[in-house]
Amino acid sequence: MTGAAGDGAGDGTGYDVVIVGAGISGALIAKRLTTAGLRVLVLEAGPATAWTFDGYSAHLGHFYAAAGKGPESAWPPAVGAPQPDTADVRTGHGYFVQRGPDKYGSSYTRLLGGSTLHWLGVCLRMLPEDFELRSRYGVGRDWPIGYHDLEPYYREAEWEIGVSADVADQAHLGIEFPDGYDYPMHALPASYSDQVLGKAVNGMRVTLGGQPFALRVRSYPAARNSTPRDGYQPAGAVDERVDGQALARDLGQRCQGNTSCTPVCPVQAKYNAQKSLAQADRRNLRVIPQAVASRVLVDPVSGLVTGVEYQHYDSPDSPRHVRRTARARGYVLAAHAVENAKLLLASGLCAGSRVGEGLMDHPALYAWGLSPEPAGAFRGPLSTAGIDDLRGGAFRASHAAFRFDIGNDGWRATTGAPDTSVAAAVSGRRMFGSGLRRHLEETLPRQVRFSVAVEQLASPGNRVTIDPRYVDPLGNPRPVISYRVDDYTLAGMAAATDVYQRVFRQAGIEDHTDPAEGAWFPSATYEGRAFRYHGMGHFAGTHVMGTSAADSVVDADQRSWAHRNLFVAGSGSFPTMGTSNPTLTMAALSLRTADQMIKELTR
């Protein structure tokens, strides 16, 4: 679709800014810069197959046909832009070279739209204390900016993305909103399981690190369309066709509860970055998909970036490509935490800094059980609420914070239910006919699943590197990942396990958590207890921001210390991630960076 995203900006040089990556960071920056009149070229490594609704439907077909419904099942990669796959974590094969000692369990998507094509859409803000962990609790690092610096951009990000939530629910744990503000859409209705659990759990007291907490099932801010508040128009599906008719825009203006947010919302009621890209000022935008940035060129004297070399491939099925160079006044790498680090390393940029170091995720545990009463499993968006009262507190001086996502999808993610529940009843318990039916009707709606996301701090040993022995079909380096789940996180897992077990007991949920019965996940051991953890797809911390070139790669504006016309955007800039899904914070940072760029480039 070269040029189909708008070729008003011409096709040679004369761009103000080149952006590498059309995920949420790149799309938000492109939208803001083009709207301010700057001419922008976006290079996207993956194909633009989801840019028309017809193409998007083909991805839906991939999902339907896939035997496993993992996060990648709808989004097969191009030969020229390979991507990690969670199915490879066990075998050790695949795009990532895993150096261990522990496995990194997450994946991302290299397509126009990026990983927002498959994300769940949870849009939690980080807590004020997450920005100052070192000062408050003596662990991790402090950010060079605080919650209040980012707060206006959180609001803008919530309106750009289209987040459904009520301020009344979300103002806790120190999170503050200015008077009169609310999210663009009302909170999604609570799922039945949220209501059932809420009745049993709300008000329950636990003590952690000597500090008492009252637990509550709380609705999540979600990037899914619900009932709009004044003046907000929910954005439907993207359908950028040559005939300009875009009939699928009518789809997805409200969440329909399809329960497949990850990996694919059939109607695009869930936000994806293509929506922002489509809203850019198209006269000033050119998008080149299937263009893999392979090297950032630098003037050795000034240190300024002079161009981005990219490989343009014709077919997603072939590595055949041509090399080109894109030039502009300013440059943004928004290719993903891992890809940004990889590209900086491959280009020899930011030498002497800590590029690649400090890789984080939210290693997460599953807990599953049977509720005493039907809890409405398998209905509604995958997750609409959680228990997040233990995201902050003095206990963080000694172990990680955590939060519980409440699943609406039964034991699907953990054991492969409902299919495996049927198989177990038929072959294990010899059930058939009406007895089988009764058994399934009696048990399936009672399936409850928690996902326990545990905080991880940046440690220098957890890193992305490159190694000339490992390259992809275009000759670009594959990410080499070194990763360890440290004791701070493992102690958090132990504490989280104790709390979830108490929550289950309180709600009368019969604990069926048995990693041996569930799907395979990597494990890590702490004080004799083994924890099976999975990745949350929350990559962060590979080009950390800080207050000086001595201890960080970028400054608070995400500008490279070493190359002053280069911005490196995304969750790679995070010094800490707390327990928030990183996307909203990444979006807020991107908007802030865009404002800074506009200030300078339109002078």
Next chain:
Amino acid sequence: MNGTRQAELNRPVDVKRLRDLLQAAVELELSTIPPYLCALYSLRPGSNDEARLIIRSVAAEEMLHMALAANVLNAIGGEPRVTGVAHVPRYPHELPDGVMLDLLPFCPEAVEGFLKVENPQYPHQGAGPGHPLVAGRRPERHLARAAAVVGGPVVGGTVVGGTVVGRPVTSGPATIGAFYTEITDGLKETAAALGEQALFCGDPARQVTREYYYAGGGSPLPVHDLASALAALTEIVDQGEGEPASMYDADGDLSHYYRFKQLAYDRSYLPSDDAGAPTGPPLGVDYGAVYPMIANPRGDDYADPGLRAASDAANRTWSALLRDLEAAFNGRPETLLTAVPAMFRLRDQALVLLANPLPHSGGRHAGPAGRMRPPRRRRILSPNGPMAAPPISA
């Protein structure tokens, strides 16, 4: 003699007549929806993706039009009705301009019918030959209420934006557009004669707004005065027919008529195309990849008890949906929230019928009949109020 006096002489101010016209408009818009939905649901999964989007987009806009017409009716103190035998369309169904609506699967004749419904220029004449399966059919209601209402004493043309729109003398307006012109003129004249505030006396709380309504294709405008009423009615006509002398409506969307022309040509219009044959990419229309539903299914003649039960279930859902809509149009707009799952249920129940061949029907499949059914009674009502059902035997 000033214009107002002239209007009074020609057409006595009659708010009741305006309400009847707007009720007819609500019914008119409602009656177009089941034929679109039948064609839409008859498409087999994995085929006709473009046709699905086109038909769906038009159906969604007809729903918007129904809500807009209800808003205008509410604004002048009416009570929109979409339940009950008098208001629920039965098929074949005749529109005020003589177009015959049938429930058909997606097929060339169905597309031909859609073009007639949406044709701004459709002349006042009898329905064409239609689908061979419906040859010799008689409409269940020979002339829609709308036609009867507008076939009043009006004589001569109507002035619209300085142009005289001609009209047959004694029958109803020749096109749906002319029908709406009749309404807009009536609103203007009545507002002038009675005063705008007196005419627009409806309770604003009865307006259906975007908070509760969405179907893509635009937002329902709240109507509270002449200007908003005219804007709502313009939206209805404009989306269907396009702006005067344009293939596109004011939002830049292709009008319904030209959207359907693309199906007939199996090719999409590019922005550079004029109203002739389109030159865009092919749409992949595949009339073979369709559940071949019988025309105008009735349901109660299904021999198979399973199909009869499925038909009954679909009728009940349709009825529940219409009751929700009527409640939403009568002061409880939040009822639209429960109407949404009803629409999904209706689709799923229609698909059960559509997937099933009927014995002795030449390979034709069953389909939804769209009949109004009373709510399933959970309690027996007595004059003294609800009471538990008595045991069958002691």
